[in-house]
Amino acid sequence: MRFFVPTDIYVEKNCVKNHAQNILSVGLRALIMTGRHSAAKNGSLNDVTEVLDDGNVPFLVFNEVEENPSTDTLRKATLAARDFKADFVIGIGGGSALDAAKAVALLLSNPDVDADDLHKVPDRQLEHVPVVAVPTTCGTGSEATPVAIITNHKIGLKKSIPHVIFPVLALVDGKYLASAKKQLIVNTAVDALSHMVESILNVKSNAFNRVFPEYGLKLWGECKDALLASGDVDVSLYEKLMLTSTIAGMSIAHTSTTLPHGMSYDLTLHAGVPHGPAVGYFLAAYTEVCAKFVPGDVERILSLLGLGNIGEFTTMLQSLIGTYAVTREMRDKFAAAMKVNRSKLDLVPGKISPEDVDFVYEKSLSLL
Structure with a gap:
C-alpha cells in the first residue's frame, strides 16, 4: 500500500489572502491561467492579483482557457508565458483552468516538447515549473491530483496526458461558489x-x-x-x-x-x-x-x-x-x-x- 499527496493544501475561508506568503514564495514572475469570465466574476482573480501586487510579483493573465482545454490554447499560453519570462503558473477556475495550468507548466520547462505531443508517452519523467491551484468549482479536485485532461482536436482525442504534475500549493475557498449557477x-x-x-x-x-x-x-x-x-x-x-x-x-x-x-x-x-x-x-x-x-x-x-x-x-x-x-x-x-x-x-x-x-x-x- 502507498500514500502520497505532495501538494500543500489549505481549505478555509479567505484562503488566498490568509496564505499570501505561501503564494509569493513560489516564484518571481507568474502566469495566471483562467477562463474568460468566472474568475473575474467570483472574486478569485482579484484575490490572487492583489496578493501578487502587494508582494511586487509581476504577473500575466491568460484568460482564454476554454472548457476542455485544447493543445492550441496551451501552445498560445506557453508562448505568452515565455515572452513574459514566467517562472511559475497559477491556475484559477474549474478543472479546465487547473489542467491547462499544469500542462503549460510542463511545456515551459521543456521547450523541445510541442503541445500536440503532450499525449505521447515520454521516455523519462519531465520537469515542470511550479503550479499553484485555486479551484472555483466543486468537482474536479484537480488541485489535489497529478492529472491534466487535455484535448487534441487534430486527432480527435481527449484524455489525460502521461505526466505527473502535482501543484505545489492548493488554496480552496467555498466563497467562490457564490456566483456559480x-x-x-x-x-x-x-x-x-x-x-x-x-x-x-x-x-x-x-x-x-x-x-x-x-x-x-x-x-x-x-x-x-x-x-x-x-x-x-x-x-x-x-x-x-x-x-x-x-x-x-x-x-x-x-x-x-x-x-x-x-x-x-x-x-x-x-x-x-x-x-x-x-x-x-x-x-x-x-x-x-x-x-x-x-x-x-x-x-x-x-x-x-x-x-x-x-x-x-x-x-x-x-x-x-x-x-x-x-x-x-x-x-x-x-x-x-x-x-x-x-x-x-x-x-x-x-x-x-x-x-x-x-x-x-x-x-x-x-x-x-
Whole structure:
C-alpha cells in the first residue's frame, strides 16, 4: 500500500489572502491561467492579483482557457508565458483552468516538447515549473491530483496526458461558489461523486486510500438533498462542497478513474456534453456491474450516500443531470473503443466482459 499527496493544501475561508506568503514564495514572475469570465466574476482573480501586487510579483493573465482545454490554447499560453519570462503558473477556475495550468507548466520547462505531443508517452519523467491551484468549482479536485485532461482536436482525442504534475500549493475557498449557477454546482458535484465511487470500485483501492472517498461520500450524502432541491444551494454548504471535491481529487490521485470517466470523454469530445453529466450518465450502471464482483463495496457506497439500492442511485442521478440520447451508430462506436481501452478496463474490480461494457452503454444512454 502507498500514500502520497505532495501538494500543500489549505481549505478555509479567505484562503488566498490568509496564505499570501505561501503564494509569493513560489516564484518571481507568474502566469495566471483562467477562463474568460468566472474568475473575474467570483472574486478569485482579484484575490490572487492583489496578493501578487502587494508582494511586487509581476504577473500575466491568460484568460482564454476554454472548457476542455485544447493543445492550441496551451501552445498560445506557453508562448505568452515565455515572452513574459514566467517562472511559475497559477491556475484559477474549474478543472479546465487547473489542467491547462499544469500542462503549460510542463511545456515551459521543456521547450523541445510541442503541445500536440503532450499525449505521447515520454521516455523519462519531465520537469515542470511550479503550479499553484485555486479551484472555483466543486468537482474536479484537480488541485489535489497529478492529472491534466487535455484535448487534441487534430486527432480527435481527449484524455489525460502521461505526466505527473502535482501543484505545489492548493488554496480552496467555498466563497467562490457564490456566483456559480445551480446547475454548474450540480454538474461539478456529480463529477466529484464519480471520482469517489470510481476510487472505491477500483483494483487500486486499499486501506490507506479508501479513507478519502469514504469520508467524502459521507459529506456528499449530507449535501445531496440540497443539490436535489429546487432553488439555489444554501451558502452554508459551499465550504463542505469544496472540501468534498478536494477529497475526491485526493481519492483519484491514488487510484485513477475507471470506466465512467473513460466513457465520458467521447460524449464530451463528440457531443459537447459537459464533463460532470457525461461521467454521471454511466455511474449507476457501472456500479451495477461492479456489484457482481464487489457487492460489499457497492453496499458501502450506497450506505454512505444514504441510499437503499442501485435503483435509488439511478433515480438520484437522473434527477440531478437527466438522461442523454445518442444514435445507435455513435453508441456502438463508443462501446467498441472502450472494449480495447485497457487503461480503464484493467482498473475495474473483477473480470469485466465486453458484454458488461455493452450493458453499461445500453443502460446509460438511450437511443435517438
